[in-house]
Each structure stands twice: as C-alpha cells, then as structure tokens.
Amino acid sequence: MATALITGASAGLGLEFAWQLATARHDVVLVARNEERLTRLAAQLEAAAGIRAEVLVADLSDRADVERVADRLRDTERPVGLLVNNAGMGLNQRFVTGDLDAEESALAVMVTAVMVLSHAAAGAMVARGRGAILNVASVAALLTSGTYSAHKAWVRVFTESLAVELSGTGVTATALNPGFVHTEFHERGRIDMTAYPEIVWLSPEDVVATALADVRRGAVISTPSLRYRTLSAVARLAPRSAVRSFGRYRRAFQGQETSPPVP
Incomplete structure (x- = not known):
C-alpha cells in the first residue's frame, strides 16, 4: 500500500x-x-x-518547516x-500597492x-524506480492575474520540465490545472465570488478524481x-496582447481596486 504526502491537507x-486517497487504501501524510x-x-x-494517517504540522512559508517535510520525503524506511x-494561497491585493511580505510568503x-x-x-523516488509527483497549478498560469498567475505559470512549466527529466525512471510528474473550485480558497482570501455563475464552478470531488x-x-x-480545457486552449492560442488586455480588467471589491479573482 503506497503512502501519499499531501500539503495543504486540512x-x-x-x-x-x-x-479519496485514503478510501483507495493509501496511507497518508497530512501536512x-x-x-x-x-x-x-x-x-x-x-x-x-x-x-494510517500521519500528521506533520508545517508552515510552508518557513524554510525550516519545508525542510522538515523534505526530510520526511527522503525517508527510505x-x-x-x-x-x-497542493498548498496555496490567494492574495486579494495589487502588486504595486500591496504588502510585499504577503507576496514573499505566497x-x-x-x-x-x-x-x-x-x-x-x-x-527518493528515482532511487526506488517508482513514484509520482502531482503539483497543483491553475488555468490562471495562462492568464495575467497578478503574481498568482506568475507562481502557477512557474509550477506548470517546472512540472513539465521535471516530467521530461524523469522520463524512463519510473517516476512521473503531473501539473493539475483547475479553474474555479467550490472550496474555502476564495473565502480565505476575502475574495468576493458572488457575481460568478454556477457554470464556472467545479466540484472538488471531480477535480481530484480527474487528477x-x-x-x-x-x-x-x-x-x-x-x-x-477549452479556455486553456483559447488562452494558449490567443495573442498575448489579448490575454494582457483581459488581465487589465479591474472590478470593485470592498471599495478597493483588485485584480480579477483567480482559479
């Protein structure tokens, strides 16, 4: 029975x-x-x-905590x-006038x-000849929704590059690119999503099962x-000037100017 380590598991x-992993009979490490x-x-x-569910409390904005999680991944026994x-965060702010400490944490x-x-x-996985890495990116990686898009674009391209390097080792790398999902993400980021129709939303059950x-x-x-998938294809094929024009859209949120909310 393989063990899965999940960040942002709470x-x-x-x-x-x-x-879903536990009900599929995988032991889990919850971070x-x-x-x-x-x-x-x-x-x-x-x-x-x-x-068996193991608890590993860690703040992934703290480098020492990240290293503790890395040590768990290196454990050969x-x-x-x-x-x-999976761990992530949404910043309800513009970059130029925003809190730089929050940007660095993200x-x-x-x-x-x-x-x-x-x-x-x-x-550790290559040494064993098997394993998988799943990095949660976003369709926002193809857009220009502030530094969130930049972070997720890095995750997407990094994962693709890692997949190339891992070819033939028995280890795979996958980038998950969801859109808007019914979770606590936007609520935690104090992002008002009430104007968005139900059709744009995905269920977490379906997203995870697909992943x-x-x-x-x-x-x-x-x-x-x-x-x-259609939106992603359009964003990849559209001129970047058109994508940037979409990114310049701003909407009022609690009396402030903010970037469009991100998936």
Missing part, C-alpha cells in the same frame, strides 16, 4: 485528496499549519478507511509513493516549497472539465 482540494484540523482529519480517515504539492508556499519538496521526492486518474496514466497536464 482544507479545500487537499482535504479531498486526503479522503498543513492547523494541527487541530489535521489531528481530527487523521482520526476520521483512520476510522473510516482503516489506513517510510517511502512516499505520491507527493501532492512565493515561498507556491514556488519555493514546490521546488524543494519535488526535489526531495524525486530523488488522480491522470496521475495513474502518467499524464503531464491535467485540466479537469471540458470548459476549462
């Missing part, structure tokens, strides 16, 4: 990954900042699925067969931690739902 897509949530989730997973780099969580943990996992199916077949790019 809520949102990370929580759904934990449940997030909220110890109370993680401990409660671990107990629920063990009781419901009969698997307790091998991890699947790494899910960069650490969504870029640096992904790089460090992927390096640790890939090294895991794509990991199993070794897909490099996983984009759940036909509508977001």
